[in-house]
Amino acid sequence: MTPVLEAEGLGRRYGRQWALRDCTLALPGGQVIGLVGPNGAGKTTLLSLAVGLLRPTEGEVRVLGRRPRSPGTVAEVGFVAQDKPLYRNLTVAETLRMGAWLNPGWDAPGARDRITRIGLPMDQKVGKLSGGQRSQLALTVALSKRPKLLLLDEPVADLDPIARRDFLRTLMSEVAESGVTVVLSSHLLADVEKTCEFLVLLATSHVQLADDTETLLSQHRMVTGPRADAQSLFSAHTVVQADYAERQATLLVRGRAPINDPMWTVRPVSLEELALAYMSTSLPQEVAA
Numbered sequence: 001m002t003p004v005l006e007a008e009g010l011g012r013r014y015g016r017q018w019a020l021r022d023c024t025l026a027l028p029g030g031q032v033i034g035l036v037g038p039n040g041a042g043k044t045t046l047l048s049l050a051v052g053l054l055r056p057t058e059g060e061v062r063v064l065g066r067r068p069r070s071p072g073t074v075a076e077v078g079f080v081a082q083d084k085p086l087y088r089n090l091t092v093a094e095t096l097r098m099g100a101w102l103n104p105g106w107d108a109p110g111a112r113d114r115i116t117r118i119g120l121p122m123d124q125k126v127g128k129l130s131g132g133q134r135s136q137l138a139l140t141v142a143l144s145k146r147p148k149l150l151l152l153d154e155p156v157a158d159l160d161p162i163a164r165r166d167f168l169r170t171l172m173s174e175v176a177e178s179g180v181t182v183v184l185s186s187h188l189l190a191d192v193e194k195t196c197e198f199l200v201l202l203a204t205s206h207v208q209l210a211d212d213t214e215t216l217l218s219q220h221r222m223v224t225g226p227r228a229d230a231q232s233l234f235s236a237h238t239v240v241q242a243d244y245a246e247r248q249a250t251l252l253v254r255g256r257a258p259i260n261d262p263m264w265t266v267r268p269v270s271l272e273e274l275a276l277a278y279m280s281t282s283l284p285q286e287v288a289a
């Protein structure tokens, strides 16, 4: 199956600083994909390259098997930028009419339905909506376009908890019903854990993880034991992160090699623990014996 988003050696530089580098990815279709990473990691840069708002400095990116902005791609890819750009002087109804006019596959009943459920007045000017209401409207427009690929840059950051839960549910049911692929960047790791089947983690402008979440979870374990014996784990396993208390060491270990020594307690990791560990930029220090 052709990946919905493919990057090969993709990089983008601003002046001398790389915002994204060596990005090679193949994202599968028909699921919600979480894009996470610390501030400045390159998430917006990657999404902007994918929709053709930015040109790569090196490498290439393809969406739905084509170059961004090639004929056909624009209609099939929806994008909601972090600042949710909308025309402030249009009313909600006019915004939906414009959506219908610009998008051949526009889902007019679905759009009206969502606006009614959210409780946005149709005659309200966009400029007079709250930040969260504007986000809701921008997301409605993006969904109603019925894209094959929907790229959302921090879509739920300013939604209240109920609106956030409802929106994420809507996304998951859209994926199940229409097969749309959603790539969503977020700092809310608990939401990503609940919603996403595939995770891309960027840190320091590089892809650190890109795989389905089940595989990632099965490849990692949290191991706790005496600090004085931690050295032995470093020699036999890949240690992603190490935390030390006075006598105890807690290590995030990658790989499936058995840890049989009974002095170590081994437990599965949560996606949130995994993401936090990979987001921290410093490499784990081997313990001084």
Ligand SMILES: Nc1ncnc2c1ncn2[C@@H]1O[C@H](COP(=O)(O)OP(=O)(O)OP(=O)(O)O)[C@@H](O)[C@H]1O
Binding pocket: 014, 018, 019, 020, 037, 038, 039, 040, 041, 042, 043, 044, 045, 046
């Ligand atoms: N227009 C620009 N000019 C110069 N540098 C930029 C520009 N846009 C982004 N950058 C830099 O590129 C890097 C990546 O930025 P990007 O916005 O992609 O990060 P991000 O992961 O989306 O961050 P956040 O989580 O804070 O939104 C940062 O160091 C940022 O300062």
